[in-house]
Amino acid sequence: xxxxxxxxxxxxxxxxxxxxxxxxxxxxxxxxxxxxxxxxxxxxxxxxxxxxxxxxxxxxxxxxxxxxxxxxxxxxxxxxxxxxxxxxxxxxxxxxxxxxxxxxxxxxxxxxxxxxxxxxxxxxxxxxxxxxxxxxxxxxxxxxxxxxxxxxxxxxxxxxxxxxxxxxxxxxxxxxxxxxxxxxxxxxxxxxxxxxxxxxxxxxxxxxxxxxxxxxxxxxxxxxxxxxxxxxxxxxxxxxxxxxxxxxxxxxxxxxxxxxxxxxxxxxxxxxxxxxxxxxxxxxxxxxxxxxxxxxxxxxxxxxxxxxxxxxxxxxxxxx
Amino acid sequence: xxxxxxxxxxxxxxxxxxxxxxxxxxxxxxxxxxxxxxxxxxxxxxxxxxxxxxxxxxxxxxxxxxxxxxxxxxxxxxxxxxxxxxxxxxxxxxxxxxxxxxxxxxxxxxxxxxxxxxxxxxxxxxxxxxxxxxxxxxxxxxxxxxxxxxxxxxxxxxxxxxxxxxxxxxxxxxxxxxxxxxxxxxxxxxxxxxxxxxxxxxxxxxxxxxxxxxxxxxxxxxxxxxxxxxxxxxxxxxxxxxxxxxxxxxxxxxxxxxxxxxxxxxxxxxxxxxxxxxxxxxxxxxxxxxxxxxxxxxxxxxxxxxxxxxxxxxxxxxxxxxxxxxxxxxxxxxxxxxxxxxxxxxxxxxxxxxxxxxxxxxxxxxxxxxxxxx
Numbered sequence: 050x051x052x053x054x055x056x057x058x059x060x061x062x063x064x065x066x067x068x069x070x071x072x073x074x075x076x077x078x079x080x081x082x083x084x085x086x087x088x089x090x091x092x093x094x095x096x097x098x099x100x101x102x103x104x105x106x107x108x109x110x111x112x113x114x115x116x117x118x119x120x121x122x123x124x125x126x127x128x129x130x131x132x133x134x135x136x137x138x139x140x141x142x143x144x145x146x147x148x149x150x151x152x153x154x155x156x157x158x159x160x161x162x163x164x165x166x167x168x169x170x171x172x173x174x175x176x177x178x179x180x181x182x183x184x185x186x187x188x189x190x191x192x193x194x195x196x197x198x199x200x201x202x203x204x205x206x207x208x209x210x211x212x213x214x215x216x217x218x219x220x221x222x223x224x225x226x227x228x229x230x231x232x233x234x235x236x237x238x239x240x241x242x243x244x245x246x247x248x249x250x251x252x253x254x255x256x257x258x259x260x261x262x263x264x265x266x267x268x269x270x271x272x273x274x275x276x277x278x279x280x281x282x283x284x285x286x287x288x289x290x291x292x293x294x295x296x297x298x299x300x301x302x303x304x305x306x307x308x309x310x311x312x313x314x315x316x317x318x319x320x321x322x323x324x325x326x327x328x329x330x331x332x333x334x335x336x337x338x339x340x341x342x343x344x345x346x347x348x349x350x351x352x353x354x355x356x357x358x359x360x361x362x363x364x365x366x367x368x369x
Numbered sequence: 370x371x372x373x374x375x376x377x378x379x380x381x382x383x384x385x386x387x388x389x390x391x392x393x394x395x396x397x398x399x400x401x402x403x404x405x406x407x408x409x410x411x412x413x414x415x416x417x418x419x420x421x422x423x424x425x426x427x428x429x430x431x432x433x434x435x436x437x438x439x440x441x442x443x444x445x446x447x448x449x450x451x452x453x454x455x456x457x458x459x460x461x462x463x464x465x466x467x468x469x470x471x472x473x474x475x476x477x478x479x480x481x482x483x484x485x486x487x488x489x490x491x492x493x494x495x496x497x498x499x500x501x502x503x504x505x506x507x508x509x510x511x512x513x514x515x516x517x518x519x520x521x522x523x524x525x526x527x528x529x530x531x532x533x534x535x536x537x538x539x540x541x542x543x544x545x546x547x548x549x550x551x552x553x554x555x556x557x558x559x560x561x562x563x564x565x566x567x568x569x570x571x572x573x574x575x576x577x578x579x580x581x582x583x584x585x586x587x588x589x590x591x592x593x594x595x596x597x598x599x600x601x602x603x604x605x606x607x608x609x610x611x612x613x614x615x616x617x618x619x620x621x622x623x624x625x626x627x628x629x630x631x632x633x634x635x636x637x638x639x640x641x642x643x644x645x646x647x648x649x650x651x652x653x654x655x656x657x658x659x660x661x662x663x664x665x666x667x668x669x670x671x672x673x674x675x676x677x678x679x680x681x682x683x684x685x686x687x688x689x690x691x692x693x694x695x696x697x698x699x700x701x702x703x704x705x706x707x708x709x710x711x712x713x714x715x716x717x718x719x720x721x722x723x724x725x726x727x728x729x730x731x732x733x734x735x736x737x738x739x740x741x742x743x
Binding site: 150152153155156157158161202205206208209210212213216217222345347349350351352356358359 | 410411427428431433434435436446449450453510511513514534535538539541542545546549550570573574575
């Protein structure tokens with residue numbers, strides 16, 4: 050895979066203004082600007098470009114773009130635009146909701162989990178979605194990982210974070226039915242195409258991915274892409290634009306299960322199992338009805354009911 | 370930057386302690402920011418402070434999953450939430466709310482280093498982490514490496530925000546485990562689960578701890594520690610209780626002379642001074658409005674605008690607001706500002722006070738000003 054280039058842009062705006070900025074060629078803003086230039090959208094959009102290493106930003110509307118001079122030249126293949134369809138419904142594009150927790154486990158816990166993954170090579174099987182579909186997903190998985198003692202390390206810690214994560218995503222703390230875990234190994238060429246985790250018969254509400262790999266890292270790629278979503282009359286689909294998260298060891302990424310996401314192909318030149326990108330994926334399932342007796346994690350936590358202090362809480366509130 | 374941080378509930382009983390801590394923080398000219406984390410339930414009214422910034426956090430006592438009522442859950446949970454939300458980078462001075470400043474703390478710590486107060490009740494044993502196996506054998510099931518040496522320190526402590534961020538969730542998790550596993554013991558749930566959980570979480574994250582003389586209790590004869598911890602009663606020279614924090618009510622008169630000479634009497638002297646100041650009124654008159662760092666001002670066609678760090682919008686001041694802003698130079702007290710503006714506009718004494726205080730209060734709330742003691 051070729052190195053991603055830095056593209057120097059001079060953006061000419063209405064009124065004779067010009068802004069110079071450098072973006073990576075996979076920056077979603079680049080695609081958004083060229084899309085706006087080629088296909089004027091019915092709705093005007095805000096573009097925000099980071100300047101000065103992120104310490105400042107330049108903001109303008111897509112309708113203000115007159116021309117873009119790029120160096121080196123950029124020829125963008127424009128696919129169908131996210132909101133070009135004519136519809137009686139209002140179309141909304143929404144950024145993905147997610148949060149990153151680095152140093153999620155202690156360093157020894159992380160080492161212990163990695164050692165478990167490396168010692169479990171024989172237990173990994175080809176991952177499937179609802180049925181085995183190599184076009185959609187290629188990786189190896191231990192489906193029963195959730196029953197292991199090692200999964201409790203992550204589950205119990207995740208439950209400690211759960212009320213805060215719910216507050217972050219402005220969702221109520223919900224009673225849990227199941228905490229489901231998988232351990233996956235992604236080696237050379239492995240990927241998982243765009244999908245989301247919720248389904249009518251599978252009430253996953255929060256998804257998390259915990260990364261582990263040995264150091265130095267023996268793979269490249271494997272980023273998690275969280276896609277903007279397009280909502281047209283209540284029907285959601287992924288946009289072309291996304292935010293990428295690096296699979297850094299001991300990092301947990303959490304997002305509502307309805308968010309569209311993709312695990313990008315992994316390149317693992319050594320093709321050794323130990324150089325794979327390992328990940329523990331954990332889902333919190335909402336209970337259809339509260340169960341005060343259900344215990345989770347190490348067995349101390351009764352999360353089958355929402356605690357009274359969180360019930361009916363307005364989750365986004367400004368401090369005085 | 371040193372962030373002085375303490376955590377309380379939203380209840381009225383915590384208010385006088387918080388105000389006393391705030392008063393001593395200003396009196397000691399402690400540099401940095403004072404932050405009160407308030408574990409609140411839906412419907413709670415958030416307290417207000419002149420100097421301290423109030424941050425609302427989720428309530429964790431009783432524990433949301435075990436029902437165990439144990440206020441220290443709120444501390445670890447509030448610190449976790451605050452660090453997660455604000456991602457600050459600096460030194461954090463962690464205090465219990467029943468603390469006051471005797472002098473300022475100016476030393477800062479780097480990542481991986483903590484300076485804390487010696488843990489007086491620390492009792493080593495032959496079990497996991499060097500704890501007594503009779504009480505802590507269960508930790509074998511929940512901790513990967515039980516051979517780690519625990520730091521025998523407790524609060525007050527100075528810790529880097531990055532380290533606090535790394536250990537807070539584990540601290541909270543372990544507290545729940547320690548309390549749940551010891552619930553059926555003859556002595557009941559572990560009373561010092563807070564300290565033990567902190568020590569294990571710190572050890573697991575490989576954070577080095579040094580003992581420093583930060584805190585002193587009320588029974589000490591003398592100390593150079595900058596922070597006074599008054600969780601224990603103050604005793605008289607005859608060993609009787611001269612003052613008890615558990616029964617004290619805000620505004621009650623204080624008789625410092627009843628305490629034995631030493632740190633306890635020093636506390637009561639400070640408390641008496643605080644009560645006297647509180648009786649003088651809202652206290653604004655002895656505060657100096659200071660412009661916060663990073664606030665930039667600009668003029669466009671004669672109008673004054675403020676660009677305040679952390680705010681997406683700029684704030685426009687009308688001519689009265691601009692006149693007040695211009696005299697908030699950090700040197701003048703509010704009383705002096707009142708006098709200056711009354712003289713400048715030829716107004717009778719006291720006629721502008723309410724308006725000036727309203728504008729300064731608003732500028733404080735939006736982060737343009739901070740009020741420091743004169």
